[in-house]
Amino acid sequence: VPTAPPPPLGCDDPESEAAAELAVNYINDHSHHGYKFALNRIENVRVIPQGLNHKILFLELDLLETECHILSPTPLENCTVRSFTEHAVEGDCDVKLQNLDGKLSVLASKCHSHADSNEDVTRVCPDCPLLANLNNTQVLTAVTAALNSHNSKTAGAYLKLLEIGRARIQYHPVHLVFVEFAVAATNCSAGEAKANVDACQLLPDDQSNFGFCTATMATQPLQDVQVDCKLYGHQAGVTYSQPGQDTS
């Protein structure tokens, strides 16, 4: 008598949760830009038996952006999910895994991220600043001013911009631009950079000191920039890809 097929795997079953955790770590490990993402919900799971002790799993995952930049050494479990009022960003991912002799591994993943709509955020929080395009003139001005401000005050290494992570603009009651950006230390001190900034090079990847800055720029009545930069310190095995050089 043939045995009955196993019941379908539920999205909250421990096996699905374990596969999703592995998938999220895989996605973060293979991302070189933006922020780490955390699991929000398993949307769907499909299992295709391949034979004895071998099956393929297809997961549809809903992820949410955290506050940890992808270069941050903070473990994902310690990263706070970006709040709804900070204009959340969602990631939709399709992941293919295999379970061979009880060992799970990721075979492929494909993700798309998108910000929550302005209308959704405004409905709940009418005065909350909304996400702005990263190439917005005000955003670029704020990032430049913030980095210049930091470099002019620090006695440490001269920092160069790696990438802008996110930016929000508030129009009322005062005009403010909030920016977050990743930086890397160069082989120059701030003083040396003043003499010849073009000679300042990013340290090779295996020595790089990556860091992350948050800044707020007010423009009226006068321009005022508050910036806070933290270097993560030496991290073996962490690399940064120039935009456009990613392979996945």
Place this chain on the structure above:
Amino acid sequence: PVVKRTVGEAAQHDKVARPVGFVPPPPPCPGRVHHFKI
């Protein structure tokens, strides 16, 4: 003789078949929301 059974009878029969305190299982997917849904 052919007798047409009423819908009410069938529903009643279905109710009786379920054990006392029966809670239907949650739908297998999607899973729970860990943070918030946007």
